[in-house]
Amino acid sequence: MSDGMEGRIGHGPAAASLRIALAGNPNCGKTTVFNAYTGARQHVGNYPGVTVDRKEGHLELEGRSITLVDLPGTYSLTAFSQEELVARRELSAGNVQAVIDVADASALERNLLLTVQLLEMGMPVVLACNMMDEARAAGIQIDMERLGQFLHAPVVPMIAREGEGLREALAAAVNIAGEGRREPLRLSYGPDLDTALLELEQIIETAGLLKGVYAPRWLALKLLENDGVILREVRAADAGTAARLEAVCRKTAAHIRDTFNAGTESIITDHRYGFIHSILRDGVLDRDPARDRLALSDKLDRVLTNAFFGPLIMLGVLYLMYQITFEVGAYPQGWVEDGFGLLGDFFKDVLPEGLVSSLVVDGVIAGVGGVLSFVPLIMIMFALISFLEDSGYMARMAYMMDRVFRFFGLHGASVMPYVISGGIAGGCAIPGAMATRTLRSPKEKLATLLTLPYMTCGAKLPVFLLLAGAFFPENAATVMFGIMLAGWIFALVVARLLRSSIVKGEATPFVMELPPYRMPTLLSVLLHCWERAWMYIKKAGTVLLAISVVIWAAMTFPSLPEEAAAPHEARIAALEGRLEALPAGAAEREDVEEELARARDAFGEEKLAYSVAGRLGKWVEPVTRPAGFDWRTDIALIAGVAAKEAVVSTMGTAWALGEQDPDDAEPLAERLKSDPGWSKATALALMLFVLLYSPCFVALVVIRQEAGNWGWVAFSILFNTALAYAVAVGVYQAGRILWA
Incomplete structure (x- = not known):
């Protein structure tokens, strides 16, 4: 400490x-x-x-x-x-x-x-x-x-x-x-309520109702406040006594309503604040009239939450986050990639060629390593998000976004589930879905629940970081920023569509406290950063490891029949023999090396296509080809329904299995860039598809818990995937023309 x-x-x-x-x-x-x-x-x-x-x-x-x-x-x-x-x-x-x-x-x-x-x-x-x-x-x-x-x-x-x-x-x-429970604080709530409280206390004490759980007076207060949870506990404990207590509460509530035109709960709250006011005024609190507490926070808010400048500054802050993430994170990311490359080379050298070597190098290292290489970037982003949360600026973002949310039929409190889900990138749809419990309106909650999976969660980030860095190296931060904005735009538009059709309902008002601005402590930022990064690392080392092994097996078995493999093996052996026979400086050597690389790629691709995963990808490919996706990408997208991080790990395994030259182990980004089937249009279409399509399995389970039935889960899978497909096809076809 x-x-x-x-x-x-x-x-x-x-x-x-x-x-x-x-x-x-x-x-x-x-x-x-x-x-x-x-x-x-x-x-x-x-x-x-x-x-x-x-x-x-x-x-x-x-x-x-x-x-x-x-x-x-x-x-x-x-x-x-x-x-x-x-x-x-x-x-x-x-x-x-x-x-x-x-x-x-x-x-x-x-x-x-x-x-x-x-x-x-x-x-x-x-x-x-x-x-x-x-x-x-x-x-x-x-x-x-x-x-x-x-x-x-x-x-x-x-x-x-x-x-x-x-x-x-x-x-x-x-x-x-060590002193145990104390005598409860007893405030006066006025003669009408005090009389009722005394009567309720006597009934509770005589019946021994919930003795040892709640103080009798506090229990009486909760009943007068019409607390539904306490009322259910009282009924379950003693139905007869509960009926007597409820009769007193109804009589008191009617009297208070007729006398003060208010509810008992508001009267109780007013008296509590009256007690607080009285003690603070009685020599406890002293304010210096010369020093106005407008101070720094209020002065900053005049600019940072300004109707015109506030949103512009907010967009600038978010863009700066991505710029810092890419500029600073590029170095440690490269170190991690190099480390996994060396690790793969080490196991290739020490393990005999065969299934074990393929499992370790192509399944585990290429799969999990491809995801873990993004840990430095994600840690930087988490640290920046933590800074915004602890500084008080995140609450201002929610306040400013409420103006927009109301237009789209959502509640201002929907901002936090969106942000938690990845509205500033790096969140998770699972706690985001849980956060919708703060929404009082079931309709607003459902609209938020069904659209928050469009946010750029931490599981999708590796896909976006990979493709933005590989195909848009000069504008990676801009592309990432654009993907984040696209998530918000699609979420709001779909929410408006839902609120105008299948989840109609009245809007509820939004109230939120704006905390003062504070400089976050280094310890707090680091702890938040580590908590979230460790969850990501732990998931990569458990769930993704298991998925990577299963996917490797699906991509490896069944093996290509000997009669189909023999021509490839003979051609590779012949080219290797030619290469060995050529002197080191021969001009022909480079052509033979390229031909050998193509032969190995063709052999690896045919083996992958023959596997269970390859056949599934080939079966889906005619449908996804208009979006620019080949069968290997389709395998990754299917795996992504289990966990979105599996998209990158599966692609790493798929392209590792297709590249068999042990002396030419390129990072996944380089392999995709050199693949003739890939382009900027393909990359952008895939990013938007991953952004929008079906939530991961665990998120679907939580959506089921919060929405209350499996029908909305089916809707989330089918509608989101259909929307993702339509958007991906449109972007890919337009991109082919734009970047032709």
Whole structure:
């Protein structure tokens, strides 16, 4: 941990382990706090039964083993989103002994709403006022001791990025964890609601309803807020008591509606904020009137989110990302390619010629190596995306895109699923599909779900990087930028088509908080970059390795019959004999070498064509030929339905099997460029086809989970592939004329 915390950890006998939760609003710096505490000792997965990220980290403090649980960022503990529900369940399960509530000190009033709800649950809470440097710069002073007295909870100032206050907050959490659940915070919600709350509490306590799970008063509050999840739990626990409680809630809700023309939930929220206002005004918060918090963030937003300049700047930022990726990444990519080339040469030398050598060199190294060679470029892109996320600019992009999204029948919140899926390249459709759970409207969710596979996900990037670099070397960044924009354009146009036909429905309003601009910490950027790159590497070393071996087998068996192979072998042997007989400087030698290379290519191609994969590719080729795809490309596209990364690995294997000269092992890009069947038109058509056609198998499974039936999965496969085919044919035919 930063600030030398690890060096001060004790080494005495370990006491019982603790589970401490890390809670906070989005953009409060909670991720920085979690990374600072746990570093590389993190485990990332999903909460059981849901698709929200679950992060846990392990550390020790003075011999005490601590598991830190990073709860999803949430503004409250209602049940309006998956994140809120998951956070509430984790806290109420009884597995967490204390909570460190990370609050943005420069926006304390808003952040304290979550704090109040945690205290109403009876959770032992440490309030960590993070980003104190920003608060001070904005002229905000906070009396920590006085705030702690009002909340009856420890309050600690913190600047997580500099390590300030981290140890103090953790030590306070460990201290209060041993005290167990606290007496819940009891606020007054006015005479009408207070009377109802008292009646509900008495019924709950008498019945022992959900005892040990929820505090009676908190349970009563949730029932008055008409919380559907809590109501279902109450009915399941005791149907008779639930009926009595619901009768009280209905009577109270009707009275509040008639008296105040408002719902009980809004009245409860108003009183919570009233409590927060009162304590902040009572000597806790002091603002310097001479220092306006418009400061840097608001001044920057005047330009960066300007109706005219904002979108232009955003496009410039995205283009710059690609330019940096290609310019900086070209060197390490070349090193990785050379490394795999040397590895292939090594195994060719040490393994006897035959099936084992072919499997290792042509199947594993050519397949997986072709994908891993793009890791440096992808790491650079992930680092840049992480910088945009942590700096606060990503939220501005979503805000600006909402203006466009509404025109196409989508919600502004659809921006984040698109971005996560690869809207800025390098994402993944799987978490993108999961992110659609934040959309309240089922119709908007479905339209987003069916169109987000058009984004330039990390699995498609190797294809785009390969072809853009090979066929458009002078304009690779421009082509990549254009492919990304094409994904957005197709997604929006198809969404408009869907929202006007089979998924009609009313639009819902968009509300989003714009966090202040911050300079991301190097540790946070590197950790995000490593997490995503490691997932990519792990997939290449597991799923793609298996796919590469299966594809190699499909491309190798059955073997070409001896009678068909004999003429090729005889011709190759004759040419090798002629070559050996010629002196080193003979002019004829170059012609014989070229003829020998063509003979080997012809032999390799015929063997590949005779295999299972070759026959399948040949069968499909008449259909795809108008799009410029030959049978070897078709094999790669079929493999891409399993995983899009397999497109490059399969092409690497296919062209490796077609090139048998051990002294002339070219990178895949060079082989494609020298293939007479390939051109700029072919490359562009293939990039657009890969961009648009059927999502990968795992993404289809997640779409099924989120959409609710297999019909939409079939639609996604058939419609997307038909659209991809039509676009590829049009682009290829137009390209042949343009580049003739």
